[in-house]
Amino acid sequence: ATFPAPERRASGGHGPGRGPELHQERAVQTRDQILDAAAELFDRHGYAGTSVKNVADRVGMTKGAVYFHYPTKEALTIAVVDALYDRWPLLLEAVQAKGLGPMDTLSELLDQTAATFKDDVVVQGGVRLQMEQPLPEGVLPQPYVGWISLIEQLLAEAEEAGELRAGVSPSAAAHTLVSTFFGTQHIAARLDRRQDLTQRWEEARDLIFYALRA
Numbered sequence: 001a002t003f004p005a006p007e008r009r010a011s012g013g014h015g016p017g018r019g020p021e022l023h024q025e026r027a028v029q030t031r032d033q034i035l036d037a038a039a040e041l042f043d044r045h046g047y048a049g050t051s052v053k054n055v056a057d058r059v060g061m062t063k064g065a066v067y068f069h070y071p072t073k074e075a076l077t078i079a080v081v082d083a084l085y086d087r088w089p090l091l092l093e094a095v096q097a098k099g100l101g102p103m104d105t106l107s108e109l110l111d112q113t114a115a116t117f118k119d120d121v122v123v124q125g126g127v128r129l130q131m132e133q134p135l136p137e138g139v140l141p142q143p144y145v146g147w148i149s150l151i152e153q154l155l156a157e158a159e160e161a162g163e164l165r166a167g168v169s170p171s172a173a174a175h176t177l178v179s180t181f182f183g184t185q186h187i188a189a190r191l192d193r194r195q196d197l198t199q200r201w202e203e204a205r206d207l208i209f210y211a212l213r214a
């Protein structure tokens with residue numbers, strides 16, 4: 001199974017979101033510091049409540065230094081959301097390296113994904129940006145479809161391995177898992193900044209996997 005490359009239908013709003021090709025380690029660190037600060041401010045204040053100046057102040061740089069990496073707020077937005085989606089293939093590889101069966105790989109992957117929602121500022125900022133849809137349709141990747149596809153693949157592998165309950169549709173189960181995961185993290189975020197997300201996700205996970213496992 002693989003996490004499909006995010007689908008972006010339109011070209012970037014104002015130039016590529018990933019910023020200029022960087023060669024010095026320090027420039028990469030600076031860019032990552034800017035991304036973390038932007039993600040934190042987008043998560044806390046939303047797209048409209050965040051300016052490039054706020055980001056520059058937060059990371060202790062001049063606006064000019066930030067513009068070198070990200071010429072507009074749109075480019076910063078695209079970069080944060082791209083960084084969000086860059087995380088999933090890496091997380092999948094790390095979990096697949098454990099050599100678990102497909103059903104356990106899926107369960108472990110979702111547990112680790114829930115952990116990133118709790119403590120990864122880029123995930124938190126990217127998720128709020130995707131909720132707000134601040135840019136024209138198609139400039140940011142389409143949300144959810146990558147996860148639905150990945151989970152469907154893993155459940156098809158589970159079916160092959162005799163781990164999926166007879167009669168369960170991998171597609172229906174994939175949609176249910178993504179909707180439940182999203183709703184669970186959203187409610188945890190809204191009520192207490194995701195402090196109880198692990199417990200809430202484990203409750204939902206146990207119930208759904210009780211229905212999925214052969």
Ligand SMILES: CCC[C@@H]1OCC(CO)=C1C(=O)O
Nearest residue numbers: 127130143144147178181182
């Ligand atoms: C794993 C649930 C889906 C995931 O949760 C928030 C979000 C942001 O749009 C997601 C996505 O785009 O796939």
